[in-house]
Amino acid sequence: MADLTIRNLTITPLELVSIQRLQGEKIRTGNLVSNVTGRFTSFINATDFSAHKLLPRADHEPHDQRDVSIHLDPFRTVQTNVRAADAAGREILRLTVRAGHRRYETDVPSPSRKSAVMKRIAGDDGDDDHEEELDLTVVYIPNGAFLAIFSSAKLNAWMKQLDDAWPLPFLSIPGTHNSPTCHTALPSVRCQSVGVTEQLQNGVRFLDIRVSVNPDNDTLTLVHSVFPVSLASTKYFGDMLDDVYRFLEANPSEAIFMSLKREGAGRGTDQHLSRYLQSSHVDKRPERWWTEPVIPTLGAARGRIIVVRRFALDDEMAKTCWDGRGYGIDGQNWPDNCEDGTCDGGQIRVQDFYEVTESQNIEKKIDYSRGQLERAAEREFHVPSLAEHDGNADAAAAAAKLPIFINFLSGSNFFNATCWPERIAAKVNPAITDYLCIRHGEDGKGPKQLKVGAASTGIVVTDWVGANGDWDLIRCIVGWNARLQVS
Structure with a gap:
């Protein structure tokens, strides 16, 4: 399994500070009729359709959890020593990134698609006010275990x-x-x-x-x-x-x-x-x-x-x-x-x-x-x-x-x-x-x-x-x- 590569495509210095390795499971979305219809439409029109989401198992604790300090400078690519998630969908990486005093969390791969907006969690001082809000979007490319981080412009x-x-x-x-x-x-x-x-x-x-x-x-x-x-x-x-x-x-x-x-x-x-x-x-x-x-x-x-x-x-x-x-x-x-x-x-x-x-x-x-x-x-x-x-x-x-x-x-x-x-x-x-x-x-x-x-x-x-x-x-x-x- 390849190691994770991260590219920071924002103007903000970031730091990867925590990694959790979770067991994943596929959860069916929609119902049988909508899923069959979706697959048929996807086959006819070639538009991607997924009847499942990949989510962490709710009944399992992380089987690997560690703090790290990997600096992600603006517009730089960093090859980490973090093993990427199992490509078969049995595993999810939960990453915590710090930007200044704020922390953000994301699961890789995201539940259903490549991109996901990072979840904002409490800052280092426990204060989660909304001054100087920064939103971050991640795009994960499994082929190559590559994660790009963009600013989430409205x-x-x-x-x-x-x-x-x-x-x-x-x-x-x-x-x-x-x-x-x-x-x-x-x-x-x-x-x-x-x-x-x-x-x-x-x-x-x-x-x-x-x-x-x-x-x-x-x-x-x-x-x-x-x-x-x-x-x-x-x-x-x-x-x-x-x-x-x-x-x-x-x-x-x-x-x-x-x-x-x-x-x-x-x-x-x-x-x-x-x-x-x-x-x-x-x-x-x-x-x-x-x-x-x-x-x-x-x-x-x-x-x-x-x-x-x-x-x-x-x-x-x-x-x-x-x-x-x-x-x-x-x-x-x-x-x-x-x-x-x-x-x-x-x-x-x-x-x-x-x-x-x-x-x-x-x-x-x-x-x-x-x-x-x-x-x-x-x-x-x-x-x-x-x-x-x-x-x-x-x-x-x-x-x-x-x-x-x-x-x-x-x-x-x-x-x-x-x-x-x-x-x-x-x-x-x-x-x-x-x-x-x-x-x-x-x-x-x-x-x-x-x-x-x-x-x-x-x-x-x-x-x-x-x-x-x-x-x-x-x-x-x-x-x-x-x-x-x-x-």
Whole structure:
């Protein structure tokens, strides 16, 4: 059995102070009908389903208990001499970690999934008040006996912790591909397990939206390629947008990238789309939109939707908007099916290899995704006098010149059921979670062995997050923003 490796991915020095070794047992969850249904759904859709939880036996005392002192410095990996828990599920390690005067406890493996929020227990002085609260999330990877510790940002408002002066390209931002496709639809069309509102509440800040456009009215319908996102009823862009507005009103510290592209069977043009977007949506809520063709700092973007324009502009708008400089972040000429492409104007670098024609091709997709993470991590940027910076001038000018790294984890092949979106996500998402925990942000540990700068992930665009409450990948991406809090 391998020894436990721990990586502290927070800005807080931690210390492992106690280890208990407990006997584990699997406890059935739900009832027979729900478990059979869950297994059948899991078999059809490839989403992970577990009918059991792994818990310590209530009638057994720890068979090994000892105090230790293993220091876990910020953004460092420590190989301990602590034997990992039996992989067969017969054993659980209960770890106690100290952060300052506070102590936290977690069981490894966690009861049902990789991630768990550490339980806060009384401090060294017995006082358990809630001043300067720190929440910690652990992600355990049994293959390799690796434990990563992240700060548990409140996912509905995780940007609140970051300084206004940071250029958005240096943030680690979770996104979703074909974001509103959570409804009953063809399995090759559906890409998400939950709706846009739940995605935003759980940390997603990049929405990929495809709309069908008609020439004779401004109603935009939500589609994926030529297909509607729901077989039951038509879904409309305006209704989804109302949900986004409500989220921003409740969480004004947040900023949302929205990529817009015209697809579907409508006969309207890109020019129709650009006019409808401006007159029917942006002009009615201008305080909620960022359409200037430069990438803002976080402070300038808070409370707003940043347009990533994957459509051509109406001729008159091209002449008049922003003194003829453009409209939104320019993604009009999107590199097709690329490993690392650059949009015209240089504002976007994208990995969007999507033609996963065979299941064996999924490993190629994973390699491309890791490579884009490594390229995003390599860049470095320093905001002078960050704490006192007013968010304009130098940082704003620098932000406007930086490209955003966008990294699509998605792929599909309509004619091959093993390459439908959910089945690809079932392999890609865990692989990227493991990479973010073990290798991301380490010099020379990526596919290209590049040096690490700010260790941003860039924008990581996913399929099928949130299935059965599993937000591990999103938590890992958000967790990497802790690097920006290092003074």
